[in-house]
Amino acid sequence: MNSWFKNYKGIILLITGIIIGSIAGAVLGNKVEIIKPIGDIFLNLLFTAVVPLVFFAIASAIAALDSSQKLGKLLGVTSLVFVSTVLVAAIVTIIAIWIFPIHQHLVASPITEAITKKPFGDQLTSLFTTSEFYQLLSRKSMLAMIIFAVITGFATLHAGEKGKAFANFLHSGNEVFKNIFILIMRVGPIGLGAYFAYQVGVFGPQLFGGYARSMALYYGVGAFYYLALFSAYAFIAGGVSAVKRYWKNNIVPSATAVGTCSSIATIPANLDAAKKMGISDAIANITIPLGGTLHKDGSSISSIVKMAVVFALFGKSFNNAETIIIALAMTVLVSLVEGGIPNGGYIGELLFISAYGFPPEALPPAIIIGTLVDPMATLLNATGDTVAAMLVARFTEGRGWMKPEAP
Template sequence: MTAVSPSPLHRLKSTGLVTQIIIGLIAGIVLAWLAPDLAKSTEFIGKVFVSALKAVAPILVFVLVMASIANHKHGQETHIRPILFLYLLGTFAAAVVAVIASTLFPSSLVLSTQDVAVTAPGGISEVLQSLALSVVDNPVRALMTGNFIGILAWAIGMGIAIRHAGQPTRTVLEDLSNGVTVIVRLVIRFAPLGIFGLVASTLATSGFSALLGYLHLLIVLIGCMLFVALVVNPLIVFWKLRRNPYPLVFTCLRESGITAFFTRSSAANIPVNLELSRRLGLHEDTYSVSIPLGATINMAGAAITITVLTLAAVHTLGIVVDIPTAVLLSVVAAVCACGASGVAGGSLLLIPLACSLFGIPSEIAMQVVAVGFIIGVLQDSAETALNSSTDVLFTAAACLGEEERARGAA
């Protein structure tokens, strides 16, 4: 009796999720090339996928963090402090890389009188005040607007309070967390279809002709991001783990970075990162807090964008930058990046803050923001891929490093 060979559809279903995403990526490119009009109609598929991720992320973070803290056992180490240190170190290192690259390969901009209808913060104090106000935001509004700082604050507070409740209450909360996780996994299973729609519609609608005029600027931006992803981050992970970091680096880039590249939103990629952290075997009490927190403050890509575009404006205007000012710019870019919104284009609105260090008026600074929006189809995608994949990378590095240190001490 001859065995029946499985159908192509069955083979596709049995392949891994990452392979399916790559197939969707290639199919989207081919469709945009062969039938651009048809490819434009797939935009709805991509929008549905991104909207589903954004819809499930706030309630997932709220329930998961609250359940993790409520059921946290006394004496368990969550490794949040080393993760925060890695977040800050990585963001500052990215800003330094951007300063060096912009000095070695200066970019020039064609600044026009184009107006951009956006409002930028007035200073670093305003960014920090905004972060503080986000912490005490109304919980319902925080869930509705995707304010993850506010969601985290309320989830932590509720989790601590429910720790004193009876076991049945904590069991119900854990069951609720498991239920939301099931929904998230279902949404993520549609990632290949969503990526297909995003790629096909983006290439068919935007193309890359508008980017050619800013090719040098894009090369500097994306070159810095690749250098941080493939050199700086691995060095940080090696310092933490004392072993070859690249298997972990490539896993995070492949399974988190690809999805983030096309969703262009760190917030939308939170469910993907939480699922990856679970599959990596990390402690739930740790990653349930560090992943949404990283989507807000771990912004190496944003620090690069702010620094490179600011120094491009500085070079265009013929302003001389000395070493102390360059160091100060790195610090300001890192602080500003921590206040960048976790949505597409969030870092661009913080460029005027960095420009103010050099006395560049807001009218010119907003023109630089306009340039950022023009190249955003690539810049923002690469930035989000770096930001989001680094959230998982540093969480895993800190967790594994601390666990190995504990075993060595034992």
């Protein structure tokens, strides 16, 4: 019994903190705003650690590759897995909307945040690069930092013996920042508890407003995708044992994702879970950080729901082939350009509204839905990365990819 409690102590404390926070939010309502800074401090600690952790994880993984490990194949399979699961999520949602149509009982609300629209060229430039080195240290430049980490890893690999000392530095940095994450997560029950209290207390009442129908559809499809499709992906990757291992180690990443509403903040938890799932470091340290920025099953589902709501509001059909094809293409694009940070979907909303030629009035309802579904969307975005890494391992390393279960 003592051994069991020792193994699951962290998870038990985390769930306890979340339950207490949720109850406090439901009972106290808006009064829980007073403890929001506690959740913010926890989230800031995660964000502070995650940028260097991702850099060291990717750069050290590439620097450690040998001639027998084909990075090109790994990245190719990773891209195919990411795009495939995003499209599956979108198709499942479209079918659900056809079965349970969203009626026009929605009232648009004013925009609560100012959104500036940059020229497309500037958006593309800022997405992949920064003009100063220090800007790579911001979580808002995650994709640019990931690209720089890949270049650094390749440069270290090609430097050979002369780069050995730097490669050791990268490996040491990776280990140090993984331990920093472990230390931060010791206050996770308090930090996530405070965040859950705030979410339930402040946003809970809105769930029963005019957007209840679309919310119910989203959370229903999301729950189905989370339980059924993730289990199916894990089964494809490694059979029943992979399914058991996935769900056994998916609790902490799930709680972190819902509590922080950030895929990026969940990367450290995912890396730790991937190791326990038996995924090799060479695969996990590349696919999971990439997934935190580029792979978003939850955003794919929310994009389709937002499109369906906007189409209903403006009296347009969401059933013709051209509309569906554009919708599928938009979900892939949105998955690539959305940031892995809270409320990062505004760019995606602007994209699909522009693509379909809707007026600016279409933006507020999309933003409202995006805000209300953010916890579930992040849960799917973040925890989908580890099961995607399982699939990548299966298709790159073969049937025997699972390493012995880590303690």
